[in-house]
Amino acid sequence: MLLEDPMQGVAPMLTAIRKLQLSSEHLTTLHPDFLLFCLLAKCYKPGLSILEDDIFDVDQPRDFFLYCYYGGMICIGQKKFSKALELLHNVVTAPMSILNAIVVEAYKKYILVSLIHVGQFSISFPKYTSSVAQRNLKNFSQPYLELANSYGAGKISELELCVQAHNEKFEFDKNLGLVKQVVSCMYKRNIQRLTQTYLTLSLQDIANTVQLNSAKEAEMHVLQMIQDGEIYATINQKDGMVRFLEDPEQYKTCEMIERIDSSIQRIMMLSRKLTDMDEQLSCDPLYLAKAGKERQRFDFDDFDSVPSSKFTI
Amino acid sequence: MDAEDEATGHMIEEEEIYVNGGEDGDESKRHRPIISGEQLDIEAYAALYTGRTKISRLLFIAEKCGNASMQLDALRMAYDEIKKGENTQLFREVVAKIDGRLGPNYGPDNAWADAVDRRAELRKEKLENELNAYRTNLIKESIRMGYNDFGDFYFAHGQLGDAFKNYVRTRDYCTTSKHIVHMCLNAILVSIEMGQFTHVTSYVSKAEQSQDALDSITIAKLRCTAGLALLEGKKYKLAARKFLETGPDLGNSYTEVIAPQDVATYGGLCALASFDRAELKSKVIDNINFRNFLELVPEIRELINDFYTSHYASCLEYLGNLKANLFLDIHLHDHVETLYEQIRNKALIQYTHPFVSVDLHMMANAFNTSVSSLEKELEALITNNQIQARIDSHNKILYARHADQRNATFQRVLQTGCEFDREFLETGPDLGNSYTEVIAPQDVATYGGLCALASFDRAELKSKVIDNINFRNFLELVPEIRELINDFYTSHYASCLEYLGNLKANLLLDIHLHDHVETLYEQIRNKALIQYTHPFVSVDLHMMANAFNTSVSSLEKELEALITNNQIQARIDSHNKILYARHADQRNTTFQRVLQTGCEFDREVRSMLLRANLIKHEFNLKASRKH
Numbered sequence: 001m002l003l004e005d006p007m008q009g010v011a012p013m014l015t016a017i018r019k020l021q022l023s024s025e026h027l028t029t030l031h032p033d034f035l036l037f038c039l040l041a042k043c044y045k046p047g048l049s050i051l052e053d054d055i056f057d058v059d060q061p062r063d064f065f066l067y068c069y070y071g072g073m074i075c076i077g078q079k080k081f082s083k084a085l086e087l088l089h090n091v092v093t094a095p096m097s098i099l100n101a102i103v104v105e106a107y108k109k110y111i112l113v114s115l116i117h118v119g120q121f122s123i124s125f126p127k128y129t130s131s132v133a134q135r136n137l138k139n140f141s142q143p144y145l146e147l148a149n150s151y152g153a154g155k156i157s158e159l160e161l162c163v164q165a166h167n168e169k170f171e172f173d174k175n176l177g178l179v180k181q182v183v184s185c186m187y188k189r190n191i192q193r194l195t196q197t198y199l200t201l202s203l204q205d206i207a208n209t210v211q212l213n214s215a216k217e218a219e220m221h222v223l224q225m226i227q228d229g230e231i232y233a234t235i236n237q238k239d240g241m242v243r244f245l246e247d248p249e250q251y252k253t254c255e256m257i258e259r260i261d262s263s264i265q266r267i268m269m270l271s272r273k274l275t276d277m278d279e280q281l282s283c284d285p286l287y288l289a290k291a292g293k294e295r296q297r298f299d300f301d302d303f304d305s306v307p308s309s310k311f312t313i
Numbered sequence: 314m315d316a317e318d319e320a321t322g323h324m325i326e327e328e329e330i331y332v333n334g335g336e337d338g339d340e341s342k343r344h345r346p347i348i349s350g351e352q353l354d355i356e357a358y359a360a361l362y363t364g365r366t367k368i369s370r371l372l373f374i375a376e377k378c379g380n381a382s383m384q385l386d387a388l389r390m391a392y393d394e395i396k397k398g399e400n401t402q403l404f405r406e407v408v409a410k411i412d413g414r415l416g417p418n419y420g421p422d423n424a425w426a427d428a429v430d431r432r433a434e435l436r437k438e439k440l441e442n443e444l445n446a447y448r449t450n451l452i453k454e455s456i457r458m459g460y461n462d463f464g465d466f467y468f469a470h471g472q473l474g475d476a477f478k479n480y481v482r483t484r485d486y487c488t489t490s491k492h493i494v495h496m497c498l499n500a501i502l503v504s505i506e507m508g509q510f511t512h513v514t515s516y517v518s519k520a521e522q523s524q525d526a527l528d529s530i531t532i533a534k535l536r537c538t539a540g541l542a543l544l545e546g547k548k549y550k551l552a553a554r555k556f557l558e559t560g561p562d563l564g565n566s567y568t569e570v571i572a573p574q575d576v577a578t579y580g581g582l583c584a585l586a587s588f589d590r591a592e593l594k595s596k597v598i599d600n601i602n603f604r605n606f607l608e609l610v611p612e613i614r615e616l617i618n619d620f621y622t623s624h625y626a627s628c629l630e631y632l633g634n635l636k637a638n639l640f641l642d643i644h645l646h647d648h649v650e651t652l653y654e655q656i657r658n659k660a661l662i663q664y665t666h667p668f669v670s671v672d673l674h675m676m677a678n679a680f681n682t683s684v685s686s687l688e689k690e691l692e693a694l695i696t697n698n699q700i701q702a703r704i705d706s707h708n709k710i711l712y713a714r715h716a717d718q719r720n721a722t723f724q725r726v727l728q729t730g731c732e733f734d735r736e737f738l739e740t741g742p743d744l745g746n747s748y749t750e751v752i753a754p755q756d757v758a759t760y761g762g763l764c765a766l767a768s769f770d771r772a773e774l775k776s777k778v779i780d781n782i783n784f785r786n787f788l789e790l791v792p793e794i795r796e797l798i799n800d801f802y803t804s805h806y807a808s809c810l811e812y813l814g815n816l817k818a819n820l821l822l823d824i825h826l827h828d829h830v831e832t833l834y835e836q837i838r839n840k841a842l843i844q845y846t847h848p849f850v851s852v853d854l855h856m857m858a859n860a861f862n863t864s865v866s867s868l869e870k871e872l873e874a875l876i877t878n879n880q881i882q883a884r885i886d887s888h889n890k891i892l893y894a895r896h897a898d899q900r901n902t903t904f905q906r907v908l909q910t911g912c913e914f915d916r917e918v919r920s921m922l923l924r925a926n927l928i929k930h931e932f933n934l935k936a937s938r939k940h
Binding site: 054244246247251259 | 872873876877884885886887888889893898900901904907908911912914915916918919920921922923924925926927928929
């Protein structure tokens with residue numbers, strides 16, 4: 001690392017991690033450092049391969065935060081937005097007693113990625129977010145929230161204004177690239193909305209509705225989206241018309257069945273893990289102590305094995 | 314009958330130019346088709362009946378028919394008929410109606426009237442004395458006869474209420490079932506003349522209870538009258554059944570109430586309007602008894618056969634020819650429209666029934682109408698769910714459709730104003746002007762009508778507003794609202810929205826309604842748009858823009874908004890300006906949802922396990938310095 005050549009460090013780190021891990025689900029201290037290397041060297045693929053493993057076992061919380069944050073950034077770089085969203089979500093909602101910088105940065109990126117990937121952002125936190133996060137995160141990310149609001153309004157011009165207004169902040173946070181992606185996503189989302197209403201629409205109309213400058217630009221956008229598989233359409237250049245088609249997926253192919261099957265397997269495994277975790281927690285003395293405190297002292301109905309006095313701490 | 318022949322002979326002498334039938338005075342006249350395409354032959358028609366009903370029918374024709382010659386003809390015959398009887402009240406009425414137009418022979422004959430009255434007085438006294446004598450002697454049979462005579466007397470003199478009372482009084486003195494039947498028949502006769510058909514029904518059932526005294530003629534009579542009562546009560550199916558059960562023995566024995574031609578006509582029309590195909594075949598076409606009746610009115614027979622064999626154009630043509638004369642029938646006239654509408658609808662439904670797709674041009678030819686009016690009719694039928702089909706308005710084809718999973722598109726609209734207007738619609742008519750320190754009855758009508766229109770679905774609108782008798786009184790006060798609601802229900806959107814536009818300025822001045830006017834109008838307009846598109850597979854936006862009196866581009870915008878809000882399941886072909894209905898593919902959406910749920914579950918559980926792990930290790934994170 002000190003040699004300013006992160007590229008060289010990537011491969012040895014990878015091997016080290018594999019050796020140190022107790023299981024593929026274990027997060028070591030090496031993980032975030034490794035991801036940092038990948039980021040600095042701009043070689044994301046090995047980073048991704050590490051990220052593929054699900055992590056369930058964490059030693060150090062700081063590692064965890066860093067790991068998720070860096071992992072999120074790698075995924076954004078590779079345009080794997082759903083994974084990025086997941087990782088950033090984990091950071092934001094992780095249990096914590098004091099706010100830290102990593103979470104704040106992660107939250108900002110989280111807003112942007114959710115705008116890009118899902119098209120909307122809800123201000124309310126899920127219930128399991130720590131109260132610390134809930135109370136304080138918003139204060140630190142004001143410009144991003146404004147951006148989310150104007151995105152929700154659906155007007156390109158407003159969005160651009162907002163971006164202009166907070167340009168410096170975005171640049172300072174090194175998030176300008178993401179913000180630009182958000183703006184381009186806006187067009188895509190508007191076009192997608194049109195597929196719900198129209199069967200055929202002229203390119204000029206598309207340009208007008210989505211507030212693009214010309215039909216040519218609209219054509220470019222639509223073409224891009226068709227290639228990316230985001231919409232299903234055919235462009236009739238002679239008439240200047242776009243015809244929107246239904247999703248041709250019939251859910252009848254073998255691949256689809258395999259996919260469903262593997263999903264089922266995964267989910268079964270997950271629920272098994274869940275039950276295990278539940279059992280473990282039930283036996284945990286701390287949990288029992290807490291639960292015991294809340295029970296009635298003289299509960300004649302359940303005379304099973306937990307007399308409350310034994311566990312008061 | 315003597316009186317009959319005398320009358321016809323009398324007419325030949327007079328040589329009235331009003332006679333529009335053929336030669337009269339031949340016996341077969343009675344069996345000639347009376348109700349035909351030409352103008353009603355009044356003499357032949359009147360010849361079917363006797364007694365008081367003849368007079369009532371003639372007076373009815375005189376009142377209802379359009380031209381003066383027919384009117385005078387009818388009045389003349391009525392005059393003659395009355396003079397044969399003893400009803401001076403009716404005589405005076407007819408004289409007043411004639412008004413001297415028929416010459417001195419048909420003027421007010423006071424001498425005759427007075428003579429009749431005097432005779433009546435004498436007879437009445439005599440009857441009274443006799444009755445008192447019988448009553449003191451307590452001879453049941455004589456008392457019964459006495460009351461009967463009284464009843465006949467009053468009936469002849471047109472005092473129907475008293476006649477009825479006396480007939481009913483004989484009930485206590487009836488000893489045999491024959492007496493009971495006799496009393497019932499008399500009561501029925503008077504009730505029909507009075508127009509009180511509830512009595513008819515009850516006395517028919519009473520008479521039918523005494524089975525032993527009933528001969529076939531009486532049974533036939535009772536069936537007819539039961540049918541007549543049901544017809545008046547708009548129960549067409551049951552009425553048809555009763556008429557069809559009437560035995561051929563009825564013949565001409567009940568001409569003081571109904572002629573056999575009428576049995577055929579009423580029975581045939583009601584059956585056609587209300588029976589399904591199987592019943593029509595078994596009970597009408599294959600019914601030997603009823604065939605005798607149908608012979609008397611060959612048009613009805615042809616009509617029914619045409620309908621059954623799907624020759625709709627000629628069937629409807631017959632119907633059209635008969636219509637004018639049916640309006641002159643005293644029992645049928647206020648049911649003609651309804652029956653015709655039902656027959657026409659049944660024809661349309663039966664036509665489309667065996668097909669998967671129907672070319673509307675061919676159908677319009679078959680029904681002798683234009684494609685656009687046919688489309689409107691089909692639209693109404695589809696909206697009322699009587700045909701399961703959708704119209705492809707672009708290619709003019711009707712496609713059969715099975716019921717789709719369409720979400721109720723009026724959910725959001727239903728929520729607003731539902732409670733508000735329900736209160737209003739339940740306001741009884743007694744409100745009147747008694748609450749003017751808060752609200753005027755016109756306001757009840759306006760608020761209730763507008764809110765109902767904005768929030769009810771079609772079925773509720775029909776049952777709670779249009780068919781609501783109480784609320785009708787309120788609607789009479791504000792006829793625009795009434796017209797507006799009717800227009801909406803019958804899909805005349807342009808005029809409905811025009812009414813709304815006119816009312817708007819005034820409604821904005823109403824203290825309670827002003828801040829709701831915009832919302833209600835928007836909802837009504839949306840509902841109109843949704844209802845318009847509902848029965849179609851494809852809609853030409855130009856036509857729709859015309860119907861709504863707006864431009865295609867603004868219409869497109871409105872439709873876009875409705876589609877985005879999921880209130881219409883359709884998509885717009887902006888190139889050709891057509892709206893295509895789009896039905897959600899349930900199977901694919903289910904699969905999509907399943908996969909999505911799986912992914913979400915995956916993600917959530919993994920996060921949760923992670924978090925649990927973190928908590929379990931019981932860490933406390935200290936604030937570390939920024940990177």
